[in-house]
Amino acid sequence: MRRITTAAPGLPFLFPNEFFWFPALRVGIDLMSIESIRQQVREYIVSTAVDDAQADSLNNDDDLLELLDSLQILRMVIEFESMFGVTIDNSDLSPETIGTINRIAAFIHEKKTDA
Numbered sequence: 547m548r549r550i551t552t553a554a555p556g557l558p559f560l561f562p563n564e565f566f567w568f569p570a571l572r573v574g575i576d577l578m579s580i581e582s583i584r585q586q587v588r589e590y591i592v593s594t595a596v597d598d599a600q601a602d603s604l605n606n607d608d609d610l611l612e613l614l615d616s617l618q619i620l621r622m623v624i625e626f627e628s629m630f631g632v633t634i635d636n637s638d639l640s641p642e643t644i645g646t647i648n649r650i651a652a653f654i655h656e657k658k659t660d661a
Contacts, residue, residue: 578658583630584651590625591647594618606647619644626650632657 584606591610592601595618604613614622623634623644632654638644643653 578630578655580651580655583654583658584647586629587626587650587654588647590622590629595622604647606651608647609641609645610647610650611641611645626654630654630658 588604588606591614592604595614596604600613611619619639623639626632627634634657638653642649644650
C-alpha cells in the first residue's frame with residue numbers, strides 16, 4: 547500500500563483502488579452534528595434533572611443554572627465528558643458554556659471539532 551499525505555495533518559489516505567484509512571475514524575472520533583449533541587443533552591437533562599411538567603415546558607434557551615443545583619451540574623458535566631469524549635476544565639464552567647441546552651451543545655460541538 548502506498549500512502550500519501552493530505553493537506554490535513556494526521557489524515558493520510560491511500561491511492562485510489564485501495565481502501566481508505568482515516569485514523570480519526572479508526573480511533574472512534576465521532577463528528578456529531580450540533581443538533582445530535584443538543585438532542586442528547588436535552589434527553590439527559592429531562593431524564594435526570596426535571597419532572598414531567600418541567601420537561602414539557604423546558605426550552606433549549608431556558609437558564610439551567612436556575613433549574614439545576616450545583617450537584618446536578620457536577621454530575622451533568624461528568625456525564626457529558628464521558629458521553630461525548632471531551633474534557634471540560636473548571637475554567638470552562640460558566641453561564642456562557644453551560645447556561646442553556648443550546649450553549650452546552652455549541653460548547654461540546656466546538657470541543658469535539660477542535661480535538
